[in-house]
Amino acid sequence: MRRPLLFLDVDGPLIPFGRSSGDYETFTDADSGNPLLSRVDPALGPRLLALECDLVWATTWLADANECVAPLLGLPPLPVLDFPDDDIPGPHWKTGPIVEWAAGRPFAWIDDETTDTDRAWVASHHPGPALLHTVDASTGLTGQDLTAIATWLTTVA
Numbered sequence: 017m018r019r020p021l022l023f024l025d026v027d028g029p030l031i032p033f034g035r036s037s038g039d040y041e042t043f044t045d046a047d048s049g050n051p052l053l054s055r056v057d058p059a060l061g062p063r064l065l066a067l068e069c070d071l072v073w074a075t076t077w078l079a080d081a082n083e084c085v086a087p088l089l090g091l092p093p094l095p096v097l098d099f100p101d102d103d104i105p106g107p108h109w110k111t112g113p114i115v116e117w118a119a120g121r122p123f124a125w126i127d128d129e130t131t132d133t134d135r136a137w138v139a140s141h142h143p144g145p146a147l148l149h150t151v152d153a154s155t156g157l158t159g160q161d162l163t164a165i166a167t168w169l170t171t172v173a
Contacts, residue, residue, distance in 0.1 A: 020124065025075050027128070029157045033055075064089065065091065067162070068166075112141075118144070124146070130148040149164065
């Protein structure tokens with residue numbers, strides 16, 4: 017059996033934003049042309065790699081996620097979900113392409129924009145188990161989030 021997939025967004029989950037105070041922890045001074053990259057917590061990389069799944073970028077960063085974000089996390093280059101120009105059905109513009117890529121495989125999707133409408137659409141269009149895990153963009157991906165995802169992955173293994 018093939019391992020579940022984990023679709024990973026960058027803005028929000030890995031780069032927190034939206035706090036009214038604007039006060040964020042920074043982890044590096046390397047910005048690779050984007051000062052927000054200093055907010056990427058390198059401790060998340062080993063925790064993501066330890067999950068029993070195959071990681072896939074699902075972000076508007078596209079291939080830049082491998083060049084700019086992956087090295088900060090200590091991740092190898094990951095497959096990148098390409099979003100077609102034509103409109104694939106789904107409530108969120110990523111929902112249809114993610115379901116299409118998963119092709120029936122169990123998957124988790126970490127994003128700050130998923131809603132119950134996306135969950136309902138996935139439930140009616142995807143034959144396998146799916147977890148749409150919404151992260152608070154102002155805090156980003158936390159240990160609690162990763163524990164919840166790891167627990168879910170063990171239930172579908």
